Amino acid sequence: MSQAARESGTSKPTLSRWIAKGKVSAERQQDGSYLIDPSELDRIKDMMKNGNGSGNPNMKQSETQQETSALRREVELxxxxxxxxxxxxxxxxRRLDDETEERRAAQTKLTALLTDQRATAPQKATEGRLARAWSILRGKA
Structure with missing residues (x-):
C-alpha cells in the first residue's frame, strides 16, 4: 500500500479509502495487504494530474511549496x-462599561441633589391631655 501510494502520488489513507469505495480496484492478499495492478497506478496518476481524485477536475492539488507557504502566510495574516x-x-x-459606571454615578448624585436630603427635626413628644389642660389653666398655653 505504501509503495503504491508513493508511486501514485497519494497518501495511504486516501488510497485505502478509494479501494474501499471501489474507485480503485485492488486484490486483497492473504496477509491483509493489497495487490494493485500497475495499470491502476497509471490511472491513479492520471486522476491526480487532472484533479485530486474527488471527481472535480477544477480542484487541483497544490503543486508547489511556494503556493503552500503563501497560503499559510495568508492564513497567518x-x-x-x-x-x-x-x-x-x-x-x-471596556470603554462602554466605564461610561456606564460614570453615568450611574452621575445619576446617583443628581438624584441626591434633586430630592430633599435634609434631616428632619425630631417631633415633640405628644403631651397627655392632663398636662395640656394644666398648662391651659396655668396660662402657659
Missing part, C-alpha cells in the same frame, strides 16, 4: 487581523 479586531472589540466593551 487573517488570524492576526482577527486578533486585532478582538482587541478593538474588547477595548470598546
Amino acid at each position: 487573517l488570524r492576526e487581523r482577527l486578533d486585532d479586531k478582538d482587541g478593538v472589540i474588547n477595548d470598546l466593551r
Whole structure:
C-alpha cells in the first residue's frame, strides 16, 4: 500500500479509502495487504494530474511549496487581523462599561441633589391631655 501510494502520488489513507469505495480496484492478499495492478497506478496518476481524485477536475492539488507557504502566510495574516479586531472589540466593551459606571454615578448624585436630603427635626413628644389642660389653666398655653 505504501509503495503504491508513493508511486501514485497519494497518501495511504486516501488510497485505502478509494479501494474501499471501489474507485480503485485492488486484490486483497492473504496477509491483509493489497495487490494493485500497475495499470491502476497509471490511472491513479492520471486522476491526480487532472484533479485530486474527488471527481472535480477544477480542484487541483497544490503543486508547489511556494503556493503552500503563501497560503499559510495568508492564513497567518487573517488570524492576526482577527486578533486585532478582538482587541478593538474588547477595548470598546471596556470603554462602554466605564461610561456606564460614570453615568450611574452621575445619576446617583443628581438624584441626591434633586430630592430633599435634609434631616428632619425630631417631633415633640405628644403631651397627655392632663398636662395640656394644666398648662391651659396655668396660662402657659
